[in-house]
Amino acid sequence: MSEKLVIQTQISGQKVEAQFIGSIDEDASFEKLTGLHMTEYVFDFAQVKLMNSCGIREWIKFLEQLPSSSKTIYKNCRQIIVEQMNMVQGFLRENAQIESFYAPYYCEECDKESQVLLKMSDVKDRKAPQSLCPTHQCPMEFDAIEQQYFNFIRSK
Amino acid sequence: MAKVLFGKNISAGKYQLLLSSLKSFPDLLSDQQDQALWLVTDNAYDVQSYHDDNAIELIIMACEGDDSEHIQLAKNFPKLQHLLGANAPYEEDELVKMWAELTCQNQWGPQSIVEDCLFERRLYFCDSSSIAQSIDQLLNEQDFGAHLIGQIDYFKTTANELITNAFYHSPFGPKDRKNKINLKDDQSIVFEVAINQKRLAVSVTDSYGLLSWDKMVKAIARAQEERRFVDEGEGAGLGLRMVFDNSNQIIVRHCPNRRSEVISVIEHYKRQLDFKQRIKSFHYYMRDHL
Numbered sequence: 001m002s003e004k005l006v007i008q009t010q011i012s013g014q015k016v017e018a019q020f021i022g023s024i025d026e027d028a029s030f031e032k033l034t035g036l037h038m039t040e041y042v043f044d045f046a047q048v049k050l051m052n053s054c055g056i057r058e059w060i061k062f063l064e065q066l067p068s069s070s071k072t073i074y075k076n077c078r079q080i081i082v083e084q085m086n087m088v089q090g091f092l093r094e095n096a097q098i099e100s101f102y103a104p105y106y107c108e109e110c111d112k113e114s115q116v117l118l119k120m121s122d123v124k125d126r127k128a129p130q131s132l133c134p135t136h137q138c139p140m141e142f143d144a145i146e147q148q149y150f151n152f153i154r155s156k
Numbered sequence: 157m158a159k160v161l162f163g164k165n166i167s168a169g170k171y172q173l174l175l176s177s178l179k180s181f182p183d184l185l186s187d188q189q190d191q192a193l194w195l196v197t198d199n200a201y202d203v204q205s206y207h208d209d210n211a212i213e214l215i216i217m218a219c220e221g222d223d224s225e226h227i228q229l230a231k232n233f234p235k236l237q238h239l240l241g242a243n244a245p246y247e248e249d250e251l252v253k254m255w256a257e258l259t260c261q262n263q264w265g266p267q268s269i270v271e272d273c274l275f276e277r278r279l280y281f282c283d284s285s286s287i288a289q290s291i292d293q294l295l296n297e298q299d300f301g302a303h304l305i306g307q308i309d310y311f312k313t314t315a316n317e318l319i320t321n322a323f324y325h326s327p328f329g330p331k332d333r334k335n336k337i338n339l340k341d342d343q344s345i346v347f348e349v350a351i352n353q354k355r356l357a358v359s360v361t362d363s364y365g366l367l368s369w370d371k372m373v374k375a376i377a378r379a380q381e382e383r384r385f386v387d388e389g390e391g392a393g394l395g396l397r398m399v400f401d402n403s404n405q406i407i408v409r410h411c412p413n414r415r416s417e418v419i420s421v422i423e424h425y426k427r428q429l430d431f432k433q434r435i436k437s438f439h440y441y442m443r444d445h446l
Contacts, residue, residue, distance in 0.1 A: 052320070
C-alpha cells in the first residue's frame with residue numbers, strides 16, 4: 001500500500017489549517033475538509049512525500065468543491081508542488097495566496113544543495129532572492145530556471 | 157539495413173558530429189540502392205520537407221530550444237522518432253548507442269544504456285497496491301544520494317507513474333485507478349534501475365506492448381498544450397508529461413502486442429539548474445520481435 005494521505009486539521013473560528021502528510025495520489029481523500037464550509041483554508045504541504053498525476057486530479061477536484069467565496073492559502077510548498085502549480089491549470093484557485101514555498105539553491109563553495117523556504121514577499125519581479133548557505137554562511141546560487149520556477153507568480 | 161541521409165539544411169558542426177558517431181557503422185553510409193533512408197538533421201524545416209517522401213523511413217533530429225516544440229514536431233511528423241538534445245553531456249555516446257540499437261534490434265533492459273553498472277536492481281510487480289511502498293523500500297535500502305542530487309523526488313514520481321501506467325494499460329484488470337490490480341506471475345511488470353558514473357536509468361517493461369509512439373507523444377503534447385487533467389479516461393493524462401519533465405532522455409522500445417519498455421534516463425549533474433537546462437532526448441525503437 002502507498003502511504004495513505006493523513007490530514008491533520010486545526011480549526012479556529014471560520015479558518016481551518018490543514019497539514020498534509022504522506023502521498024497525494026488516487027487514494028487521497030479530502031472529505032475531512034470538504035464538509036467544513038469555512039471561509040479560509042490554509043494548506044500546509046511541508047510533509048507531502050509524493051504527488052502523482054492522479055493525485056493532482058483529486059486535488060483539483062477537491063478545490064472545486066470548496067465554497068467559491070472562501071480564501072485559500074498555500075504554505076510550505078515543496079518543489080514537487082511548485083512544479084505542478086506551474087504546469088497544471090486549476091492547481092491554484094483563482095484568488096489563492098501563496099504564503100511560502102521551497103526553492104532549490106546551490107553553494108559552490110561547499111558543493112551542497114539546499115531547499116530554502118521563501119516567502120512570497122521575498123521574490124521581486126520573479127527573481128530569486130539571495131540566500132546564504134546554512135553550513136558556512138557563504139552566498140548560494142538559485143538552482144533552477146527563474147522564469148520557469150516563478151511562473152506561478154505571474155499565472156496566479 | 158538502411159542508409160543515412162543528411163538533411164540539406166544540417167549545420168556543419170552537427171554534420172561533423174553525426175559523421176563521427178557513424179565511424180563504427182560504415183554500412184549506414186554505403187551507397188547501395190533501394191535502401192530505406194534515415195534522415196538526419198538539426199533543422200525543423202528538413203523534417204517538414206522530407207517527411208512525406210516515401211523513401212524516408214525515420215527521421216533523427218538534433219534539437220535546440222524548447223522541449224515542448226520538439227514534442228509538437230514529433231506529433232505532427234510521426235517519422236520523427238529520435239530527438240537528440242543538442243546540449244546532451246555525452247552527445248556522441250548517445251548517438252553511437254542509438255545507431256547500435258537501430259541496427260541491432262534486440263536490446264531490452266537498461267543495461268545497453270548504462271554500461272559498466274555500479275548498481276543494478278530488478279523488481280517484479282504483480283500487485284498494484286505495492287508500488288509506492290516498494291520504491292520507498294528500494295530507496296531506503298540503497299543510498300542513491302550521490303547519483304540523484306536533488307532528483308530523488310523526480311525518481312519517485314517517474315517510477316510511480318511508469319509502473320502505474322503499465323498496470324492500468326494492461327488488458328488484464330480494471331482501468332479505474334482506485335481499483336487495485338493483481339496480475340499473474342507471467343503478466344508481471346518489470347521495474348529495473350541501473351546506475352553508472354554517467355547516468356541512472358529507470359526501466360519499466362510490460363508484457364503486452366500497447367504503448368505506442370503515437371500514444372506517448374500525443375499524451376505528452378496534450379498535457380503540455382492544455383495544462384489540464386482529463387476526467388473521462390482512467391488516468392489523469394498528466395503522468396507521461398511528468399515523466400518527460402523529470403527525465404533527460406526517454407527511450408521507448410515497442411514490440412506491438414507483445415512488449416513495451418519505457419526507460420527514463422537521469423544524467424548525473426552537480427546542479428539542478430544544469431539538469432533542467434539539458435534539452436531532452438527522446439528515442440523510439442520499434443521491434444518486430446522480442
